[in-house]
Amino acid sequence: MNPLPVELVHNIVALLNKPTLAVLARTSTTLSAIALRHLYRHLSVSVSSRNLSVIPLIARRPHIARNVRSFYIALDSASPLFRPFYVLLADALRNMSDLHSLHLLVDTSASWVVRDAACPQLVQFTSTFLFDDDVARFLQKTPSLLELEVDSIPTILPRTPPVPSLPISSIPHLEQFSGSARVASLIVPGRPVSNIHLNGPSLTEDDISLLARSTAPVLVLAAATNASPISFLQLLHRHLPSLAYLRVVSTQNLFEPPSAEFYTQVSNILEAFSELNALELFGMHWGSHRIRDKSKRVWHSSPLPSPARPADQLLFGADFLLAY
Numbered sequence: 106m107n108p109l110p111v112e113l114v115h116n117i118v119a120l121l122n123k124p125t126l127a128v129l130a131r132t133s134t135t136l137s138a139i140a141l142r143h144l145y146r147h148l149s150v151s152v153s154s155r156n157l158s159v160i161p162l163i164a165r166r167p168h169i170a171r172n173v174r175s176f177y178i179a180l181d182s183a184s185p186l187f188r189p190f191y192v193l194l195a196d197a198l199r200n201m202s203d204l205h206s207l208h209l210l211v212d213t214s215a216s217w218v219v220r221d222a223a224c225p226q227l228v229q230f231t232s233t234f235l236f237d238d239d240v241a242r243f244l245q246k247t248p249s250l251l252e253l254e255v256d257s258i259p260t261i262l263p264r265t266p267p268v269p270s271l272p273i274s275s276i277p278h279l280e281q282f283s284g285s286a287r288v289a290s291l292i293v294p295g296r297p298v299s300n301i302h303l304n305g306p307s308l309t310e311d312d313i314s315l316l317a318r319s320t321a322p323v324l325v326l327a328a329a330t331n332a333s334p335i336s337f338l339q340l341l342h343r344h345l346p347s348l349a350y351l352r353v354v355s356t357q358n359l360f361e362p363p364s365a366e367f368y369t370q371v372s373n374i375l376e377a378f379s380e381l382n383a384l385e386l387f388g389m390h391w392g393s394h395r396i397r398d399k400s401k402r403v404w405h406s407s408p409l410p411s412p413a414r415p416a417d418q419l420l421f422g423a424d425f426l427l428a429y
């Protein structure tokens with residue numbers, strides 16, 4: 106293969122499976138470099154698949170770490186790992202300078218592992234971390250980031266630590282945020298975030314007005330509220346009129362079976378959202394169709410899924426989630 110142009114060799118090597126790549130990596134120096142590049146391009150390790158041993162290897166070999174484009178690690182909270190393992194993970198991350206996608210499903214308080222990492226190409230970052238100083242510091246070194254998930258695990262700490270600040274020049278292209286409302290209120294204003302997924306607790310009007318300060322129209326929102334569905338929709342319409350997909354869950358479990366009047370009220374508010382395509386409100390799916398001259402849309406909802414007719418309801422739910 107040596108006389109072949111290097112691009113061609115890359116294309117051939119890209120077709121090989123992992124065991125073959127591992128064999129190829131033990132041949133010539135040239136082929137080894139190419140094989141390693143493909144072997145470690147997408148790296149996924151977890152406790153359950155018993156392949157965490159690759160972390161110490163990568164921590165010791167910076168030239169291998171630099172090949173990693175996407176990295177996924179899932180550690181089981183039921184079998185916590187000791188600090189020396191996290192030190193190795195931090196070393197490995199520090200040398201993954203070409204990462205595009207990073208998923209760290211690890212100990213919530215181990216955010217220090219990213220403190221000294223810098224990933225100029227990183228597009229997607231998902232983590233179980235709280236949003237703390239270490240995460241904020243890391244995000245100042247990920248200028249290409251488009252999707253962020255942080256602070257998404259309901260915290261068990263008696264007092265949540267204050268949210269650190271993040272300079273407005275950091276993550277300037279962010280499009281999607283998943284996590285807590287308190288962090289969204291800090292990150293969304295001034296950035297082009299159009300896709301927002303929030304876990305509880307209830308979203309307040311102040312939070313919503315901060316989300317409205319995204320520099321892009323907010324198109325997708327998933328959030329929780331303890332308000333009535335009608336007043337919550339009115340609030341959203343006031344601040345986020347360009348929503349296309351909306352999912353609202355209630356933080357209270359006492360939702361009475363809706364009356365006919367309720368359906369009319371909701372559908373009247375929905376008409377005001379000119380861009381809305383689909384809505385899930387307290388577990389009810391709402392869709393719309395246009396009538397007559399197509400200028401008017403009618404919103405309607407299917408009833409709450411009943412165990413007696415599961416098939417079509419489930420199907421509709423699945424369609425909705427896909428669209429979402």
Ligand SMILES: *[C@@H]1O[C@H](CO)[C@@H](O)[C@H](O)[C@H]1NC(C)=O
Nearest residue numbers: 148149150151154155156159
């Ligand atoms: C670890 O195991 C998972 C599941 O078998 C596999 O998908 C992954 O590629 C493995 N990772 C490495 C580095 O071998």
Ligand SMILES: CC(=O)N[C@H]1CO[C@H](CO)[C@@H](O)[C@@H]1O
Nearest residue numbers: 167195196197199200201202
């Ligand atoms: C390029 C780079 O970041 N190299 C680092 C690899 O990891 C070692 C040990 O963690 C650091 O000392 C290098 O600076």
